[in-house]
Amino acid sequence: MNTASPPSLRARKKAETWAAIHEAAAGLALERGVEGATVEAIATAAGVSQRTFFNYFPAKEDAVLGMRTPWLDPELLSGFSLEHDLLGQVSRLLLAVTRSAYAGRDAERRRQLLEDHPSLGRRRHELTLEAEALVRRTLAELLAADPEWSAGIGEHRVDDVARMLVILSGVPLRFALTAEGYSPAHGLPAEDHESALALFHRLQEKL
Structure with a gap:
């Protein structure tokens, strides 16, 4: 039986913001190239501030690829x-x-x-x-x-x-x-x- 608790509202919102930034970054990179997909453009497309962008991704390349810092469970x-x-x-x-x-x-x-x-x-x-x-x-x-x-x-x-x-x-x-x-x-x-x-x-x- 799976007794794992469902993710909290805060965790869901963080996941949604992460996904929104990633989708915006990947889409812009496909459309404009990596150089054209600036952090400013990605943040605007995702509806977040540039500060929020860097709270989720250390570099725009990570946002474009949908990658994060590796971790060991x-x-x-x-x-x-x-x-x-x-x-x-x-x-x-x-x-x-x-x-x-x-x-x-x-x-x-x-x-x-x-x-x-x-x-x-x-x-x-x-x-x-x-x-x-x-x-x-x-x-x-x-x-x-x-x-x-x-x-x-x-x-x-x-x-x-x-x-x-x-x-x-x-x-x-x-x-x-x-x-x-x-x-x-x-x-x-x-x-x-x-x-x-x-x-x-x-x-x-x-x-």
Whole structure:
């Protein structure tokens, strides 16, 4: 039984304002280009002040793409274990945190905007790096709290170990995202990610 409380009026209004700004920004970017979609024009089209715009988005590129700062839901760590399939767990965590930045749901429009305006790709890459950094910091804290990992490995500290694990865990994601037939508009199916993880583990066994 789902006992979750419905969102409050304040939360609903914030979500509506966020969506209004995003829709205005994406529409103007498609119509005028990213340069023509100024913060002033976006705010006017959304019916908000420029101050309100910056309360919701740190940059107009985020508003155009419908993206936000990545975040890690504590529920994602429920059942997380350092004792088995660590790379698989980190890879799934990395995917979930990266996805948390994609708040706008019109993936096809986002794909078109990214294709037409390469400058938007730089901002998306920055947010991807933020997601990786968040996972790395979280993983370093988990490793530091575990006696089996807290000393690091050799001369490498826990932070180095966490960074290496995050880099390695990104390999199956990159493999799946660059596969023939992958469509950014439809996102990464869970089964494709799991298939890439299975191949990654099989390769580990053979190396």
